[in-house]
Structures are given as C-alpha cells and as structure tokens.
Amino acid sequence: MNDKPTPPGDDRPEQDQPPVPGSGREGLSPEPMPHDPAAPQDPDVADEVSEGTDGELPGTRYSVEKQIDLTQKSYSQGQLVRRRFFRHRGAMISLFALLFVTVFAFTSIGYGIIPGWWKKPFWEGGLVENGGRPTLQIWPFVWGEHPFGQDNAGKDYFSLTMRGTQRSLIVAFTVGLVSTFIGTAIGAIAGYYRGWIEGVLMRITDLFIVIPALVLAAVFGKMANGGIWPLAFLLSVIGWTGLARLVRGEVLSLREREFVTAAEAIGTGSGRIVFKHILPNTIGTIIVSATLAIASTILVESALSFLGWGVQAPDTSLGLLISTYQTSFQNRPWLFWWPGMIILVIALSVNFLGDGLRDAFDPRQNRTAD
Amino acid sequence: MSTPTDRYAGPVYTGSGAPGDDDEVVLDFDDVDVRFKTEFGSVHAVKGVDLRVRPGEVVALVGESGSGKSVTSMTAMRLLPRNATIGGAVNVAGKEVGRLSESRMRRMRGNDVAMVFQEPMTALNPVLTIGTQMVESMELHGVARAQAAIDRAVELLGMVGIPEPERQMKKYPHELSGGQRQRVVIAMAISCDPKVIIADEPTTALDVTVQADILDLLRSLKDKLNTGILLITHNMGVVADMADRVAVMFKGEIVERGTVEEVLLRPQHEYTKMLLGSVPRMGAGRGQMGISVKEDVDQDAPLAIELKNLVIEYQRLGKPPFRAVDDVSFDVRKGEIVGLVGESGSGKSTIGRCALGLIPAASGEFRLLGEDVTRMSKRDLKALRKRIGVIFQDPAASLNPRLPIGECIAEPLVVHKMGDRKSRQKKVYDLLDAVQLPREVYNRYPHEVSGGQRQRICVARALTLDPELLVADEPTSALDVSVQARVLKIFAELQEQFGFACLFISHDLAVIDLLAHRVVVLQNGEVVEAGPREQIMENPQEEYTQRLIAAAPVPDPIEQGQRRRERHELLRAQGEEVAELQLDDPDAFHGLSAADPEQDQL
Numbered sequence: 022m023n024d025k026p027t028p029p030g031d032d033r034p035e036q037d038q039p040p041v042p043g044s045g046r047e048g049l050s051p052e053p054m055p056h057d058p059a060a061p062q063d064p065d066v067a068d069e070v071s072e073g074t075d076g077e078l079p080g081t082r083y084s085v086e087k088q089i090d091l092t093q094k095s096y097s098q099g100q101l102v103r104r105r106f107f108r109h110r111g112a113m114i115s116l117f118a119l120l121f122v123t124v125f126a127f128t129s130i131g132y133g134i135i136p137g138w139w140k141k142p143f144w145e146g147g148l149v150e151n152g153g154r155p156t157l158q159i160w161p162f163v164w165g166e167h168p169f170g171q172d173n174a175g176k177d178y179f180s181l182t183m184r185g186t187q188r189s190l191i192v193a194f195t196v197g198l199v200s201t202f203i204g205t206a207i208g209a210i211a212g213y214y215r216g217w218i219e220g221v222l223m224r225i226t227d228l229f230i231v232i233p234a235l236v237l238a239a240v241f242g243k244m245a246n247g248g249i250w251p252l253a254f255l256l257s258v259i260g261w262t263g264l265a266r267l268v269r270g271e272v273l274s275l276r277e278r279e280f281v282t283a284a285e286a287i288g289t290g291s292g293r294i295v296f297k298h299i300l301p302n303t304i305g306t307i308i309v310s311a312t313l314a315i316a317s318t319i320l321v322e323s324a325l326s327f328l329g330w331g332v333q334a335p336d337t338s339l340g341l342l343i344s345t346y347q348t349s350f351q352n353r354p355w356l357f358w359w360p361g362m363i364i365l366v367i368a369l370s371v372n373f374l375g376d377g378l379r380d381a382f383d384p385r386q387n388r389t390a391d
Numbered sequence: 392m393s394t395p396t397d398r399y400a401g402p403v404y405t406g407s408g409a410p411g412d413d414d415e416v417v418l419d420f421d422d423v424d425v426r427f428k429t430e431f432g433s434v435h436a437v438k439g440v441d442l443r444v445r446p447g448e449v450v451a452l453v454g455e456s457g458s459g460k461s462v463t464s465m466t467a468m469r470l471l472p473r474n475a476t477i478g479g480a481v482n483v484a485g486k487e488v489g490r491l492s493e494s495r496m497r498r499m500r501g502n503d504v505a506m507v508f509q510e511p512m513t514a515l516n517p518v519l520t521i522g523t524q525m526v527e528s529m530e531l532h533g534v535a536r537a538q539a540a541i542d543r544a545v546e547l548l549g550m551v552g553i554p555e556p557e558r559q560m561k562k563y564p565h566e567l568s569g570g571q572r573q574r575v576v577i578a579m580a581i582s583c584d585p586k587v588i589i590a591d592e593p594t595t596a597l598d599v600t601v602q603a604d605i606l607d608l609l610r611s612l613k614d615k616l617n618t619g620i621l622l623i624t625h626n627m628g629v630v631a632d633m634a635d636r637v638a639v640m641f642k643g644e645i646v647e648r649g650t651v652e653e654v655l656l657r658p659q660h661e662y663t664k665m666l667l668g669s670v671p672r673m674g675a676g677r678g679q680m681g682i683s684v685k686e687d688v689d690q691d692a693p694l695a696i697e698l699k700n701l702v703i704e705y706q707r708l709g710k711p712p713f714r715a716v717d718d719v720s721f722d723v724r725k726g727e728i729v730g731l732v733g734e735s736g737s738g739k740s741t742i743g744r745c746a747l748g749l750i751p752a753a754s755g756e757f758r759l760l761g762e763d764v765t766r767m768s769k770r771d772l773k774a775l776r777k778r779i780g781v782i783f784q785d786p787a788a789s790l791n792p793r794l795p796i797g798e799c800i801a802e803p804l805v806v807h808k809m810g811d812r813k814s815r816q817k818k819v820y821d822l823l824d825a826v827q828l829p830r831e832v833y834n835r836y837p838h839e840v841s842g843g844q845r846q847r848i849c850v851a852r853a854l855t856l857d858p859e860l861l862v863a864d865e866p867t868s869a870l871d872v873s874v875q876a877r878v879l880k881i882f883a884e885l886q887e888q889f890g891f892a893c894l895f896i897s898h899d900l901a902v903i904d905l906l907a908h909r910v911v912v913l914q915n916g917e918v919v920e921a922g923p924r925e926q927i928m929e930n931p932q933e934e935y936t937q938r939l940i941a942a943a944p945v946p947d948p949i950e951q952g953q954r955r956r957e958r959h960e961l962l963r964a965q966g967e968e969v970a971e972l973q974l975d976d977p978d979a980f981h982g983l984s985a986a987d988p989e990q991d992q993l
Contacts, residue, residue, distance in 0.1 A: 278788050279783045279784075279785060279788040279789035280788060280789050280790055280791045280792075282744075282749060282783070282789075283781060283783060283789050283849075283852075284791075284802070284806075285747075285749060286747040286748075286749060286776065286779070286781045286862075287776055287777075287780075287781070287802065287803040287806055287807075287856075288772070288773040288774075288776035288777065288803075288806055288807065289802070289806045290806070293806065297791075297794075298791050298794075301791075301793040302791070302792065302793055
C-alpha cells in the first residue's frame with residue numbers, strides 16, 4: 022500500500038516532515054491570540070442558534086459555529102494588548118516613575134531656550150555652604166537653597182543632576198529609536214528577500230556582533246568627541262544587531278504563512294507585503310526589544326561617561342557625575358547617590374516596562390490560573 | 392465574563408447496549424465534570440459525562456471541535472493542565488484515578504491505560520530512535536529489561552506489521568512514513584498490555600488508505616488482546632468502521648448514545664441527525680445536502696488551465712532536484728470544476744501553487760487563461776493574478792490577524808488600484824452578503840469569528856476581483872463537517888452565479904464527488920487516472936483509484952462492513968496484505984506482562 026517506508030533520497034517534500042516554518046504548527050512567538058472568543062462551542066459565547074436563520078441546512082439550530090456577537094465591543098489585537106498592559110501593575114508603576122523622572126528633568130532646568138522653574142544654572146559655581154550638604158528635607162518637607170547639595174566648585178548639584186538626566190534620557194531614547202529602525206529594516210529585508218541579500222546583511226550583522234560592544238563604543242565615544250547627538254547615533258550603530266536577528270527570524274517564519282502566500286497570489290508587491298502583512302505581526306518583538314535597548318543604553322552611556330569617553334565637561338551626564346565624584350563617596354556620599362539612584366530608577370523602570378510589554382504581547386508566557 | 396452554569400436542557404437519547412452493573416468494565420466515567428479557569432473567567436468544558444467501556448469493545452466518542460471529547464478522555468490519564476477542576480470519578484480497571492498518588496498514577500499510565508495520539512510525529516521524540524523509545528516505556532514499567540526488552544520491542548514492531556523490525560529499531564521517527572509512525576505508537580501503547588487504549592483521533596492526520604490499514608490493525612488488536620478502546624473522532628466513517636457503541640457529545644454533554652447501528656442508522660437527536668446529514672457520502676453523488684452544481688459545461692468554452700507535460704522540481708542542496716510533479720497534462724474549461732485528488736505527497740498542492748505563479752515550472756507548458764505563465768514578465772503576471780482567486784486550507788493562517796475583515800476582503804482591490812474607498816466598501820458589503828455573513832463584521836478581526844466563518848471570508852476575498860479561475864487548495868479539510876457542508880453549499884451557489892472555472896484540490900473523494908465535473912487522480916507526482924466524475928467515481932479503471940475509493944469510509948456500519956470486506960478482497964486480488972495484529976497466542980502475550988511482579992502490587 023502507500024504505507025511503505027520512504028526510500029532514502031526520495032523524500033517527498035510535503036510528507037512526513039517535522040513542522041516546517043509556515044505550517045502554523047511551529048509555535049510562533051508573540052502573536053497575541055488571546056482567549057479566542059470565537060472558539061466554537063465556548064460556553065461563554067456559544068449560542069445554539071447560528072447566525073443564519075435561513076434553515077436550509079438540516080438543523081442549523083445545533084451548529085457549532087457561534088453567533089457573531091455584534092453587541093459586544095470589538096477589540097483589535099492592539100486594544101487587547103493595551104488592555105493587558107494596563108493591567109500589569111509593575112509596568113504601570115514603572116511607567117509613572119519614568120514619566121515622573123522625565124518630566125521632572127525637563128521642566129526643572131528647562132531645555133534649550135525654554136526656561137524651567139529651577140533658576141540656578143548648572144554651569145555656574147558659587148560659595149559652598151555648609152560643606153555642600155543637601156538642604157532637602159523630607160519631613161517637614163523643605164526644598165532649601167540646594168536640595169541635592171553642591172559640588173566642589175559650589176555648583177548646584179540639583180541642576181547638574183537634572184542636566185545629566187536629560188542627557189542620559191536623550192541618548193537612551195534616540196538610540197532606542199534609531200537602532201530599532203536599523204535593526205527592523207535590516208532584519209526584514211534579509212528575512213523577506215533571502216538569497217545573497219540575506220547573506221550579505223547577516224554577515225555584516227555578525228561582524229558587528231563579534232567586535233566587543235564596549236570597545237566599539239569607546240572608539241565611537243572618542244569620535245563623537247563629547248557631542249551628545251553624535252554619541253547617540255554612534256551608539257545606535259552598535260545596538261541594532263540583536264533586533265536584526267530577531268526580526269529576521271520572525272520574518273522567516275511569517276513569510277511562509279498562508280496569508281503572505283495569499284497576498285503574493287493576488288499580486289501584492291513585496292514592499293506592501295513586508296510593511297502591511299509581515300511587520301505588523303512582529304510588532305511585539307520590536308517594541309519589547311526597543312525597550313530593553315533603551316535600558317541597556319542608559320547603562321552603556323553611563324559606563325562610557327564614567328570611563329571618560331562619553332559626554333565631556335562642561336556638559337554632563339549621570340555617568341560623568343558619578344565618575345567625577347567617585348572619590349567623594351566616603352565623605353560626601355550624596356554626590357554619588359543622587360545620579361546613581363536616578364540611573365537605577367530609569368534602568369529598572371524601563372526594564373519593567375519591557376517585561377510588561379512582553380507579557381502583554383505574549384500572554385501564553387505567564388498565564389496564571391489562580 | 393460570567394461563569395456559565397446553565398446546562399443543556401434538551402433531550403438526551405439513550406439507546407441499548409450500555410453495560411449493565413454486573414458487566415466487567417475497564418474504563419468508567421462517572422458524572423465527569425471539567426472546568427477550566429482562564430484569564431476571562433471559567434469555562435465549563437465537560438458537564439457530567441457518564442461512559443463505560445467493556446474489555447474488547449470499541450466505544451466511539453463523537454463530536455465536533457470544542458465539544459469536550461478530548462478533555463473527557465484526558466481525565467482518564469489525568470493529563471489535564473493545572474487550571475482544570477475535575478468533578479466526578481474516573482475508574483480505570485477498577486482503580487479510581489482521582490485518588491491515586493502521582494507515582495502510582497504514573498505506573499498506571501501505560502500499564503492499565505495507554506494512549507494513541509492524533510499526530511504520530513509529535514507523539515514520538517524526534518531525537519531518540521524508535522528502539523530506545525519502545526524499550527524505555529517497557530523498562531519504566533518493569534515489563535522487561537535489557538535484552539529482553541529489545542527482543543520484545545522487535546516482536547511488538549513485527550506484530551503491528553512493520554517490515555524488518557530489527558532494522559527499524561535503529562531508525563529515527565522522521566525516517567518512517569506517517570502510517571508506520573502511527574504503527575509504532577500503537578506498538579508502544581500495547582507494549583505493557585494495557586486493559587484499555589484511548590485513541591484520540593488516531594487516523595485524522597493520515598491518508599485514507601493508511602487510515603483504513605490503521606483501523607484494520609486496531610480492530611484486530613482489540614479482538615486478539617481483548618483490549619477496550621475509547622475511540623475519539625469526528626469522522627462518522629471511522630465510527631461506522633470501528634465502533635460497537637457510540638456516544639455523541641455536544642457542548643460538553645452526551646446527547647445521544649447507543650449501539651453503532653442505532654445511532655448512525657436511526658439517529659434520534661437533532662444534533663446527531665444534523666451531523667450525519669452534513670457528511671458527504673461516497674457514491675451518493677450529486678444533490679446531497681441541497682448542494683447542486685450546474686451539470687452542463689460548455690464543451691467549447693475556452694480553456695482556463697491548460698497543462699502540457701508539466702514538470703515541477705524542488706532544488707535540494709547536494710542532491711539531485713526532487714521531482715514533485717512529473718509530466719502532468721490536463722485542462723480545465725471555463726465554468727468547469729476539476730477535482731485534483733491524491734494523497735499527501737502526490738504533488739496536488741504543488742500544481743495549485745504553480746497555477747498561482749508561486750513556484751516556477753521546470754519544463755512543460757502551463758497556460759492560464761490562454762497565457763503561458765512559465766515565461767511571463769512580472770508585470771504581466773500581476774495583471775494575470777487579477778483574474779485568479781485563491782482559497783487555502785487553513786482559514787486561521789490565511790487571514791492576516793492584524794487586518795480587519797473588511798480590509799482583508801478589499802485588499803485585492805487596493806493592490807490592483809481599483810475603485811475608490813466608497814466603491815470598495817460597497818463591493819465588500821456585496822461579497823459579505825454573498826457568503827452570508829452580516830455586514831457588521833467589516834470592522835471585526837479574524838480572531839473574533841469561528842473557523843467556518845473565516846473560511847467564508849477567504850471565499851469572499853477570492854471572489855473580490857470576479858476571477859475567471861479559482862484555485863481552492865483543500866478549502867474544507869480544516870473544518871468540522873457541519874461547517875464544511877455550509878461552506879460547500881455557499882461555494883457551489885457562488886460557482887453557479889459567477890461561473891468561474893475552478894481547480895478544486897482535495898484528498899476527500901466524497902467532496903470531489905459532490906462538486907467536480909471532472910476528476911484527476913494523482914499519485915507521486917503523476918496522473919494515474921483522469922476523466923469525467925461519473926467514470927472515475929463509479930467505474931475506476933486503475934488499481935490505485937480503486938484502492939483510494941475503497942478506503943474511504945462511509946457513515947453506515949452495515950454498508951461500511953460490506954465495503955471493508957470488498958476492500959480486503961480487492962487488496963488480496965492486487966497482491967497486498969490486509970493489516971492485522973501478527974499474534975497467534977494472545978495468552979502468551981498476556982502472560983509475559985503479568986509475570987511482572989510490580990504490576991500485581993498495584
């Protein structure tokens with residue numbers, strides 16, 4: 022019968038193979054397919070009466086097709102993800118912490134020509150009062166003259182810290198955006214077109230991966246010469262590799278899915294297929310990876326500034342502040358703690374946000390029953 | 392969402408044949424009730440199921456997807472996920488499953504109750520050899536050890552009809568064919584001589600001829616070993632072929648039960664009647680379920696598809712290219728439905744994909760609507776695609792989950808830059824009406840509707856550009872029978888209305904019998920037989936076609952019994968063997984397992 026062992030060398034491509042990409046059985050990643058309200062016979066929503074009342078077929082009354090509930094609100098996949106994200110307590114707290122730090126940093130000393138509500142400039146020294154101790158008191162709440170204290174030259178340390186926070190945030194978010202853009206573009210092109218394009222792009226990616234990131238960052242930091250925007254763009258050049266590989270992997274399996282084949286079959290152009298059909302389905306991976314890139318950039322930037330290759334004086338960043346005052350840790354610990362704490366808050370909250378987003382996009386990962 | 396507590400209140404029909412209180416029962420479900428706690432509230436999957444299986448008896452649990460039949464069977468193995476709450480009691484060979492400790496439960500799985508899963512590829516570990524896996528299960532249960540276990544594994548493989556069992560022991564699962572893998576799974580299931588086997592859709596993933604063999608094997612197995620079998624399936628033909636008694640499940644409850652003759656020939660419950668009414672029957676031909684197609688095709692109509700000596704090859708690294716389609720010629724006239732039938736690996740989907748211009752042809756001619764696609768520029772191909780529609784097998788995979796349904800259907804219009812927003816919307820509404828879906832689904836997402844409705848959306852999308860040719864690749868094989876009936880009906884109506892030519896690819900001969908004007912039978916990339924439907928279905932000339940038609944089960948136990956005998960005669964006449972358990976002395980087989988001292992402690 023047709024039940025003979027497959028002769029070696031004559032394997033039929035469609036038969037007897039482990040789940041291939043595109044078969045839909047390979048367990049694709051973050052595709053939000055939540056509790057499927059359309060599952061037939063789900064007792065929550067199933068209705069004995071199918072939507073068709075034509076009654077031409079025998080016994081439509083017992084159809085397993087559920088009635089489409091048109092009264093219920095329709096949720097798109099994006100809305101479902103948002104709902105799940107807003108219910109993630111850790112992510113919400115982190116979101117507020119991050120927003121608070123960002124708003125505080127930008128409104129306090131202002132940005133560019135826009136003035137802030139804290140009038141002491143970060144570059145002007147002054148008389149060191151009371152050994153530069155912070156005047157901030159929690160209870161009773163007193164803001165004081167220099168809430169975070171003063172540094173050696175009598176500069177207001179609150180202004181300095183806020184300036185540093187601004188710089189770090191700008192670098193982090195720029196890198197987050199730019200490296201995500203590069204990574205997505207390269208990954209999508211390599212994954213969709215395959216062939217020699219993929220070969221070239223992926224070897225370039227490998228090249229960037231094999232060079233130690235910090236060494237490269239140090240060279241680029243020197244090239245940036247203290248400028249914040251060059252630094253941000255150069256750091257992006259290092260950060261895209263991981264995402265490019267992730268996106269390529271996703272695209273490789275998505276391009277074998279039938280909806281992509283269907284799109285090809287009706288004559289859709291490759292650009293439209295990539296942007297309209299494939300990339301929206303990888304959005305989960307991209308967002309999560311972008312968040313984590315932001316968190317790691319904060320740390321890389323701090324490390325670079327600490328080593329003296331990042332932001333240069335008179336401008337400042339959180340890492341630079343720490344490195345400048347590392348010797349004061351014993352006698353004037355506030356000079357170390359304020360920027361350190363802010364780095365910690367930003368890095369932690371961005372990481373938590375990433376976690377929350379990942380859970381929101383891929384609910385199967387941590388479904389708790391009770 | 393609320394917790395549904397309402398129970399199905401309709402009638403429940405109980406026929407005869409249920410075991411009495413004094414009968415020996417190997418598997419006993421007593422008021423089993425399963426709830427799942429989920430993110431969105433609790434789901435009541437099984438609502439009080441009573442079912443008993445005697446030794447040597449096959450009880451079929453029938454239902455469509457989501458009816459709770461698999462969940463019910465899993466309670467016997469205690470393999471449900473943690474979020475399940477199980478009520479009632481399950482007794483396997485006199486032991487109550489819910490009260491056993493985890494270690495005793497582990498010993499019971501395999502020894503008393505074994506399972507045969509749907510997909511033999513995933514049920515076997517791909518990185519271990521067949522031999523290792525078979526020996527492992529026997530050593531774990533203390534049936535045999537070391538060389539004795541290996542000998543017994545070889546013996547078992549021989550019993551289930553695997554040729555050269557010693558050689559196969561060293562092979563990995565991917566080196567065997569689908570049917571052989573399922574035989575290995577069955578061999579593993581009987582290795583510890585269980586009292587009952589739960590077979591969860593054991594043949595759904597297999598081709599019809601292989602399915603018939605596996606069913607023959609299972610039948611001889613329960614006759615010779617006196618094992619009880621709980622057969623879970625949605626296929627009424629399989630039920631008619633195998634079962635002694637049948638229980639029909641609907642929404643977590645058994646709505647009808649009785650002997651196989653009672654349920655299949657004289658169904659009482661509306662749902663059972665509906666289920667049986669929606670199964671297309673082999674040999675019943677046209678006009679079933681109110682589905683009709685226009686019979687007369689204009690013999691002078693221009694050709695929509697013209698294949699001449701088509702060869703399609705897959706390039707392989709380091710090996711000569713694999714010839715998936717070899718020298719195939721046939722044609723499809725406008726307004727005609729041609730059924731392309733074959734088992735997996737016959738190259739039928741490859742031809743379909745080539746028709747869509749997704750795979751290049753290695754040689755030969757492929758004329759679509761009068762134009763040769765094998766040498767065509769990209770722009771011409773795009774213009775040609777405007778005139779071809781396509782429907783794929785899996786409706787869940789062929790719709791982009793991120794696009795609303797309306798946009799999915801309108802996509803071909805956007806791609807070919809036809810009409811404006813307003814006219815596109817109107818077109819989509821017309822199509823939704825045509826496939827009998829409410830217009831409100833326009834802004835819904837594919838995950839909000841169920842499988843059959845999704846497939847109707849795919850049909851609508853295929854018809855957006857009023858194609859002259861439609862390629863349908865297994866459009867209903869992922870659907871439940873009742874849903875399939877409805878999709879086929881809509882499909883037939885639309886074909887009559889629009890008059891498109893159609894290449895209908897399917898492995899289901901009954902569906903082809905229902906729709907096609909002409910049939911092309913493929914095997915291993917070559918045309919075995921081609922001709923008008925009546926000729927192929929009623930008077931097949933080639934051995935392969937005869938076997939294919941003989942292997943398709945019908946949902947009528949008496950007729951199926953006769954077909955089975957005819958099939959066995961046909962097989963013998965063609966010099967093939969009928970699959971059966973190669974076992975002469977069942978007592979010796981039982982004796983070997985009973986010799987294990989550990990089992991008696993249980």
